[in-house]
Each structure stands twice: as C-alpha cells, then as structure tokens.
Amino acid sequence: MKQKSIVKWLGSLAAAASLFAAPVAQAEEDIVIGGSIPMTGVFAFAGIGIHAGITDYVKMINDTGGIKGRKIKYVPEDTAYKVDASVAAFKKITGQNKVNLYYGDSTAFAKTINPELERMGSIIMAGASFATEINDPKKYPNQFLVGPDYTEMIGILMRHIAKEKPGAKVAFVYSDTEFGRDPIDEGEALAKRLGLNVTGKIMTPPGSVDVSTEIVKLRRAAPDYTIFHGYILAPIPEFISQARKMGMTSQFMGTFWSMDNSMVMKMGEAAEGFMGVMPFRYYYESDAKAPMLEKIRKMRPEYQSNAYMQGFLTAMLFTEAAKRTLDAGKTLDGKNLKASLNTIKNFDTGGVVGVPITIRGNSIPVGRIYRFDSKQQKMLPASDWIHLD
Amino acid sequence: MRIGTAKQSYAHDESLFDTRTQWGWLATLGITLLAFPFVANDYWLYLACLVAINIASATGLNILTGYTGLVSLGQAAFMGLGAYTVAIFEQRFGTPAVLNLLAGGGVAMLVGVVVGIPSLRVKGLYLAISTIAASFILHFVFANWTSLTGGTGGMTVPPANFFGIPLDTSFRLYWLVVPVALTMLVCAANLFRTRIGRAFIAIRDRDISAEVLGIPLLRYKLTSFALSSFYAGVAGGLWAYFFRVVTPESFPLMMSIFFLAAVIVGGMGTILGGILGAIFMTMVPEVLKLIVGWLPLGSEGAVILSPVRTIVFGLLIVGFLIFEPLGLQELWRRVRRFFHLWPFRAQG
Numbered sequence: 001m002k003q004k005s006i007v008k009w010l011g012s013l014a015a016a017a018s019l020f021a022a023p024v025a026q027a028e029e030d031i032v033i034g035g036s037i038p039m040t041g042v043f044a045f046a047g048i049g050i051h052a053g054i055t056d057y058v059k060m061i062n063d064t065g066g067i068k069g070r071k072i073k074y075v076p077e078d079t080a081y082k083v084d085a086s087v088a089a090f091k092k093i094t095g096q097n098k099v100n101l102y103y104g105d106s107t108a109f110a111k112t113i114n115p116e117l118e119r120m121g122s123i124i125m126a127g128a129s130f131a132t133e134i135n136d137p138k139k140y141p142n143q144f145l146v147g148p149d150y151t152e153m154i155g156i157l158m159r160h161i162a163k164e165k166p167g168a169k170v171a172f173v174y175s176d177t178e179f180g181r182d183p184i185d186e187g188e189a190l191a192k193r194l195g196l197n198v199t200g201k202i203m204t205p206p207g208s209v210d211v212s213t214e215i216v217k218l219r220r221a222a223p224d225y226t227i228f229h230g231y232i233l234a235p236i237p238e239f240i241s242q243a244r245k246m247g248m249t250s251q252f253m254g255t256f257w258s259m260d261n262s263m264v265m266k267m268g269e270a271a272e273g274f275m276g277v278m279p280f281r282y283y284y285e286s287d288a289k290a291p292m293l294e295k296i297r298k299m300r301p302e303y304q305s306n307a308y309m310q311g312f313l314t315a316m317l318f319t320e321a322a323k324r325t326l327d328a329g330k331t332l333d334g335k336n337l338k339a340s341l342n343t344i345k346n347f348d349t350g351g352v353v354g355v356p357i358t359i360r361g362n363s364i365p366v367g368r369i370y371r372f373d374s375k376q377q378k379m380l381p382a383s384d385w386i387h388l389d
Numbered sequence: 390m391r392i393g394t395a396k397q398s399y400a401h402d403e404s405l406f407d408t409r410t411q412w413g414w415l416a417t418l419g420i421t422l423l424a425f426p427f428v429a430n431d432y433w434l435y436l437a438c439l440v441a442i443n444i445a446s447a448t449g450l451n452i453l454t455g456y457t458g459l460v461s462l463g464q465a466a467f468m469g470l471g472a473y474t475v476a477i478f479e480q481r482f483g484t485p486a487v488l489n490l491l492a493g494g495g496v497a498m499l500v501g502v503v504v505g506i507p508s509l510r511v512k513g514l515y516l517a518i519s520t521i522a523a524s525f526i527l528h529f530v531f532a533n534w535t536s537l538t539g540g541t542g543g544m545t546v547p548p549a550n551f552f553g554i555p556l557d558t559s560f561r562l563y564w565l566v567v568p569v570a571l572t573m574l575v576c577a578a579n580l581f582r583t584r585i586g587r588a589f590i591a592i593r594d595r596d597i598s599a600e601v602l603g604i605p606l607l608r609y610k611l612t613s614f615a616l617s618s619f620y621a622g623v624a625g626g627l628w629a630y631f632f633r634v635v636t637p638e639s640f641p642l643m644m645s646i647f648f649l650a651a652v653i654v655g656g657m658g659t660i661l662g663g664i665l666g667a668i669f670m671t672m673v674p675e676v677l678k679l680i681v682g683w684l685p686l687g688s689e690g691a692v693i694l695s696p697v698r699t700i701v702f703g704l705l706i707v708g709f710l711i712f713e714p715l716g717l718q719e720l721w722r723r724v725r726r727f728f729h730l731w732p733f734r735a736q737g
Binding site for chain 2: 084
C-alpha cells in the first residue's frame with residue numbers, strides 16, 4: 001500500500017515536472033501553425049472568426065493529404081487581446097511544438113514579438129494587424145500582412161474617389177489610437193497627389209460615444225466623402241445619423257475592420273449607402289467563379305465574417321509558402337518560408353480575393369469598394385478590384 | 390509544534406526573519422530561484438519574469454494604498470514613465486541598464502510627488518479620480534510628444550546589456566528582473582520597520598491622529614507617493630526591457646486596476662499580500678488555460694470554454710473578497726498557523 005502511494009506520488013511529480021520540461025519534439029511530418037487568437041476580450045468578435053477560418057482551411061488541406069504528405073497541425077491559444085497573454089501563448093506554443101507558421105492577434109504583439117522572431121529565425125508570422133509600419137520587409141523580415149496595409153486601404157478608397165469625383169473634398173474621422181492615426185498623414189499626402197482636397201481631419205477619443213462637437217466640425221468641413229478609420233462600429237452610426245439629420249450629403253466610408261456585413265447591419269438606418277474597402281470577397285458572393293467560397297458555404301451554411309475570410313486566406317498563404325519551400329527542397333525556416341511567400345505572383349485564391357494576388361513587400365495591395373444595400377441587407381460591389389502600384 | 394521564539398539580543402529582535410525554520414525556507418526559495426532557469430522552459434521563464442515585474446509594481450502600490458491608505462489608479466501611468474525613460478536612455482545614450490532603471494524610477498518618483506499633491510486635500514475615491522486624471526495627462530504626453538516618445542507608434546527598446554551580453558531572452562532577463570524585484574521586496578519589507586514606514590501606517594489608520602502624534606502629513610504622504618512611483622517606474626523599466634516595445638497603449642487604465650486588484654486580493658498592507666496578489670492575478674488565467682487545455686475538447690472546445698474561463702477568474706476574485714477579505718496572505722497565515730500548532734488546533 002505504501003509502495004503504491006509512493007509510485008502514485010512519483011507519478012504526480014513526473015506529471016507536474018512535465019509542465020516545466022523542454023519542448024517536446026514534434027512528429028517531423030507535422031507542419032505547425034501556432035496562433036495567439038483573441039477568443040475572449042474586446043476583439044473576440046474577430047478572433048472567433050479568424051480561428052474558424054484557419055481551422056477550416058487546415059482541415060481542407062489535411063483532408064486532401066496535407067502538404068507533400070505532411071499534415072498541418074493548428075495550435076491556437078486564447079489571448080483575450082492582451083499583449084502579455086499573446087507573448088505567453090507564443091512562448092507556450094513554440095515551447096511545446098516545432099512551429100514554423102504563426103498567427104498574431106494585434107499590432108502591439110507583432111511589434112513586441114518581432115525581435116524574438118528574428119532571433120529564432122524559424123517562423124514567419126501574419127496576423128490581424130494591417131499596420132503600415134509592419135509593411136517593411138527590412139524591419140519586419142519574418143512577417144507579412146494578409147491584405148493591404150491601412151495606408152494602402154486609404155489609397156484604394158482615394159483612387160476610387162478620384163475616379164468617381166475628381167477634385168472632391170475629403171474628411172478623415174479617426175480614433176486617437178495607434179490604429180486610428182496609422183494612415184492619416186500618408187492619406188492626406190496621397191489625397192493631394194490625386195488632386196483631392198482634404199477639408200477636415202477629426203480625431204475622436206478612443207471609445208467615445210458622444211461625438212456632437214466632432215459632428216459640428218465635420219459639418220464645417222462639408223466633405224463630399226468622409227472616411228472613418230480606427231473604429232469597429234461606434235461612433236460611426238452616431239456620426240452618420242447626426243450628420244444626415246443636419247442635412248449633410250457626404251458619402252461615408254470605412255476600412256476593413258468596420259466593413260463586416262453583420263457589423264454594418266448593426267448600424268441600422270445609418271448603414272444605407274455606407275461604403276468601404278475590402279480586400280476579400282464576402283461570404284455570400286456568388287456572382288463570379290469562386291470555388292473556395294462554395295466550399296466554405298458547404299462547410300458552414302451560416303454567414304461567416306470578414307475575419308473568417310482573413311483567417312482562411314492566412315492559412316492558405318501559410319501553407320502555400322510551406323509547399324513552395326518543400327517543393328524547392330529547402331528546410332522550413334523563417335528565411336526560406338518568407339522567400340517562398342515572396343514568389344507568390346498572380347496566385348489564385350479560389351475566389352476569396354476576386355483577382356489573382358501578388359505579395360509585394362510585406363502586403364497584398366489590392367481591394368475593392370463595396371456599398372451597403374439596405375434592401376438586400378448586404379454589402380455589394382461598387383467598383384472593380386483596385387490594384388496599387 | 391513551535392512553542393515560542395526566545396529573542397536574546399536586539400539584533401535578533403530587529404531581524405526580518407527570526408527563526409531557523411524561516412531561514413531554512415528562505416534558503417530553499419533561494420535555491421529554487423537559482424535553479425529555476427535551468428529546469429524551466431521559455432514559457433515558464435517568461436511567466437516568472439512577468440510575475441516578478443508585477444510583484445515589484447504591486448508592492449509599490451501596496452506601499453501607497455495598502456500601507457498609507459491613499460488609493461491610486463495611476464500605477465500603470467507611472468510604469469509608463471519608467472518604461473519611456475528606460476527606452477529613451479537605452480536608445481539615445483546606451484547607458485547601463487541599472488542606471489536606466491534608476492533613472493526610470495527617479496523620473497516616475499518626481500512626477501509621483503506632483504501627482505501626490507492633491508492627496509493633502511482629498512482622500513478615497515476623490516484621490517483615485519485625481520490619479521486617473523494624472524494618468525490621462527501622462528497618456529496624452531506619451532501619445533503626442535512625438536519627438537521624444539515616438540507618438541502613438543511608440544519606441545523600440547534595444548536589449549539591456551550586461552558586460553557585452555545582450556539580455557534578449559527570458560533566460561538572460563531572468564537574472565536582471567528577479568534580483569531587482571527581490572531587492573525591491575527586501576527594501577519594502579524593511580521600510581515598515583523604520584520611522585517612515587510606521588508613519589505611513591499611522592496615516593492610514595487615522596491621519597488626524599498621526600498629525601497630532603507629530604507626523605507631518607505633507608512630507609509623509611508625498612514620500613509615500615514618491616516611493617510608490619519609484620517602484621512603478623523601476624517595474625515599468627523592467628517591463629520595457631522585457632517586451633522591448635513601449636507605446637502609449639502599453640499602459641492602459643485597466644493595468645492600474647489590475648494592480649489594485651492584485652493588492653486587494655493578495656491582502657492590503659502586507660508585503661506578502663502584494664506578492665501573492667501579483668502571482669494570483671498573473672498566473673490564474675494561465676493556469677485556467679492549462680486546465681482547459683488538458684480537457685479532451687479540441688480547439689472548438691477551447692473556443693466555447695474561453696469565456697467560461699474568464700467568468701471563473703472573475704468569480705475567484707469575488708469569492709476571495711467575500712470569503713477572505715484579508716486576502717490571500719491571511720489564508721497563507723492560517724496554513725502557517727496550522728503547521729505551527731500541529732498536531733493541535735487553534736481555537737475559534
């Protein structure tokens with residue numbers, strides 16, 4: 001009896017010790033995608049979609065035999081959208097698995113983990129951030145953006161505006177955050193180059209709800225187009241409703257994170273005619289050849305968000321980079337994976353993006369303008385796909 | 390059973406640890422801390438460093454709130470001051486890490502004294518609001534003094550350098566973070582055996598009586614703010630070396646609430662309380678994640694259980710506040726008392 005309890009005690013001790021143990025060697029055939037995913041917290045609405053998108057694409061690849069016979073293993077960890085938890089998740093996942101591909105949940109995490117990525121040299125990372133700063137291959141050699149950066153998004157909107165109404169008056173409304181301020185200075189410079197007239201730059205405190213003073217400023221600016229950036233939803237509906245009550249006829253626009261269909265629907269009446277830039281197709285689009293969207297709809301009959309599409313495309317590009325690296329007979333490390341990723345030119349995403357994509361620098365500078373149709377309760381295309389040079 | 394501690398000299402009476410058992414446990418802790426980096430993987434080393442930084446900052450807040458009775462919600466902003474100072478010194482001058490940390494603490498201390506001035510007129514929630522106002526002002530400065538702080542994009546911090554060795558991994562940083570945090574703890578523990586520390590306690594218990602006893606409130610309240618801010622500044626400096634990126638959004642108001650919660654959950658007005666509170670607030674979410682990870686649910690299960698985990702964490706905090714208002718340190722004391730008296734039991 002005594003011997004048994006000693007054995008039991010030693011067993012428990014061994015189990016506890018395994019927590020502290022060095023990384024467990026991963027079965028060589030597995031290619032691991034790690035993920036600091038915000039499944040709780042303020043960004044959970046996106047994190048859950050991103051998680052579903054990566055999970056589905058990994059399942060699709062594994063169901064067809066993986067990459068050169070090697071299965072893909074996806075290891076996510078919730079971060080609650082906190083940098084310290086994201087780094088902890090990174091350390092935990094990379095400590096327990098041989099990770100080559102990683103999804104990060106924020107700009108702050110992308111910046112924080114960058115020195116570690118460079119030191120390790122074995123991982124490439126993409127994530128939920130579209131920060132302009134990360135679109136710099138010299139400073140961020142092991143990262144890339146799945147879509148255009150925020151400045152490029154503004155650039156796509158500006159090109160559309162310049163084409164639709166040359167010399168138009170434009171106003172920026174943005175949050176006083178790193179996210180909000182990101183593309184504003186560059187956007188203003190671009191507007192000048194395109195012959196547009198920036199009549200207002202209105203910064204709102206983060207999380208502000210009462211925007212009555214800002215709306216007065218916007219009315220004074222009398223823009224033809226108002227571009228919101230740095231928000232998910234609030235205070236966009238408030239801005240639009242009050243501006244329309246004041247008789248303003250400005251066209252209101254947004255960037256990626258305020259463009260999800262379900263989010264725009266939450267704007268209520270203010271959503272009518274709301275426009276913005278989207279780097280991916282919407283879940284429900286069936287007007288063009290898009291086999292991948294068909295597959296997604298079969299797997300998940302209910303609406304999937306833009307975040308899902310972003311997660312799905314990230315997994316697609318991760319696995320394509322791994323495939324190209326293995327095809328070239330090279331080892332899966334950060335340098336080779338990034339080099340393979342940069343060979344992606346005119347790549348068919350199966351319709352997730354409406355045109356073949358090319359990775360330039362650290363981003364994919366392509367997008368399309370969509371407009372909300374309140375009758376159909378859908379964002380519908382309002383332009384062709386716009387490539388930036 | 391321990392039946393008594395006979396103190397036969399003044400030195401013995403003044404000592405921080407007065408029994409052989411305590412010294413034995415302290416030696417065990419020391420050996421564990423020395424051996425830990427060699428047996429733990431990167432994840433646990435990362436958490437150890439994070440816990441040490443949080444302990445340092447929570448101890449600083451404990452000096453102000455737990456011992457002096459001045460509620461502050463500006464701890465994160467003071468950490469930000471320390472972090473930016475370290476980032477600027479490291480980036481522009483390349484001065485030694487210890488000097489940078491002291492500078493970080495010093496700058497936070499000076500600002501802390503200014504922020505502490507309203508404490509002479511206001512107390513409780515009113516003081517908390519004034520410290521929130523100070524943290525908003527500091528946040529504005531971080532975000533808008535672009536030439537110095539890098540604006541909203543923030544600053545990248547080069548790794549600390551120790552005789553040519555860059556402290557760029559959790560393993561290497563452990564040898565900076567943990568000794569600094571331990572030194573700060575020992576200093577704090579000793580502080581409350583001095584006139585200054587006892588004056589803080591007197592002010593907390595009844596400030597008017599303290600003044601009658603000859604304690605100048607102006608000097609001691611500002612000293613408490615200065616010391617607390619110094620601790621926050623040094624902890625912020627360690628944070629900067631640890632995460633290597635400092636932005637205005639790195640130190641939100643929620644972070645101040647985190648430290649206040651750590652002090653309350655751990656036990657206000659005790660050094661051990663700050664330690665246990667910081668460990669609890671940092672580690673419980675991670676431990677809950679580990680437990681969820683052990684359940685055979687797959688990644689979809691993790692999605693469903695993630696919000697549950699957050700609720701459990703919240704319930705644990707509320708539970709401690711209801712069932713043990715004196716905090717985790719009181720639980721610890723009870724456990725200790727049990728073993729001291731074993732095989733007998735304490736009455737009542």
